[in-house]
Structures are given as C-alpha cells and as structure tokens.
Amino acid sequence: MAGRLTIVCLALLLAVPQSGAKNKKKPTLPDYVLKAQTVAVVIRPDAGEPLTNPLANRTAQDNVKDAMTKWGRFQLVTDAQFADLIVAVRKGHTSGPTIGNSPADDQPVLYPPSGGEVPGAGQQGRSPNPGLGRPGDRGPHIGNEMGPSEDSFEVYMGGVDDPLDAPPIWRYVAKDALNSPQVTAVEQFRNAINESEQRRQQKP
Secondary structure, eight states, X not given: OHHHHXXXXXXXXXXXXHHHHHHHTSOOOOHHHHTOOXXXXXXXXXXXEETTOTXXXXXXXXXXXXXXXXXXXXXXXXXXXXXXXXXXXXXXXXXXXXXXXXXXXXXXXXXXXXXXXXXXXXXEEOOOOTTTSOOTTOOOEEEEEOOOSSEEEEEEESSSSSGGGSOOSEEEEETTTTOTTTOHHHHHHHHHHHHHHHHHHHXX
C-alpha cells in the first residue's frame, strides 16, 4: 500500500511542472510587432470572391479597418510599402464558383503630388505594392475555389520584399471572424498583444 501511495504522489508532483511549462510556452509576439505603429490591411491576392457575394473580401477588409481604427493602437496606411505590419484578410466561403482577380477588390490609391501642390490632389490608380498585387496582365476570371469556409486574419512583417511569401507572424482562423460589428479576429489580435506585453513586463 505504501509503495502504491508513493507512486501516486510522484505522479502528482510530476504533473504540476508540466502544467506550468505548458502555460509558459504560450507564444509571445516579437518586439517589432509590439513596437509597430503603422498597419496596412490588404486582401490576400489569391482570395476568390464567391459569385453569390462578390464583395465578401472587400467588406471583410473594411470591417477590419474599422475595428483597427476604433482600437486606436495603429495608424492605418494605404500603401503596404510604408507599413510596419501587414494584415492580410480572406473571407471564408463554401466551395463553388468564384471570381478570381475581382475588380471589386481593387481600391484607389492617392499618389502624393509633387512640386508643392495641394495635398490630396494626386492621381488615382491601383496599389503598386510589390508582392501584394495581382499580375497586371490578368483580368477577372471564373474559377471553382476549394478554399476553407473559415475567415482568415494573418499578420506579416512590413518593410520587406514580398512580405506575404513569408510565414505569418500571427494567424487567426475562425467562422465569421471578420464579421462586424464584433470582428473577432481583431479582438483576438488585440488580446495577443496585451498578453505579450504583460509577459514581457513580468520578466525579471
């Protein structure tokens, strides 16, 4: 009986450190994310639009922008070349016919005027961000995308070539995660930043 009791006590003692180690392994966001000031919210270039909702990705992008603006931590920028972080969104949908390279996903960009002209008087055009835009010689086309039904919210490092070719720094995938007014993906990213800052403050 004593031997059996000893084994049980040892098992309980070993279980405590393992539980604590699991909590310590929660990922901490890198310093450049916590110090970032500017963010560009883009639609993933490979995201298709379902024929039943051709504005799905654009609406998701607007929802994320609104939620990020209300959060107030970051300044939103239009040109991803000047962003510390890039958030790429994709609206999930059931499999079926989709529109690839949809013109609905293109948004006008104001290029800054030269020669001391009035600010905001620049010309409009498609975003020239390298690694983010679609090939210039491809127009809209119908496909049959077999993508996930969940929404995706991915964070990438800005200021590098072809940023979306690298693995995301942080990712959240869930059903209706990009829907307003809650925009769960932004809330989860906000929680991740708060938890990372708290863990760094607790370090000796």
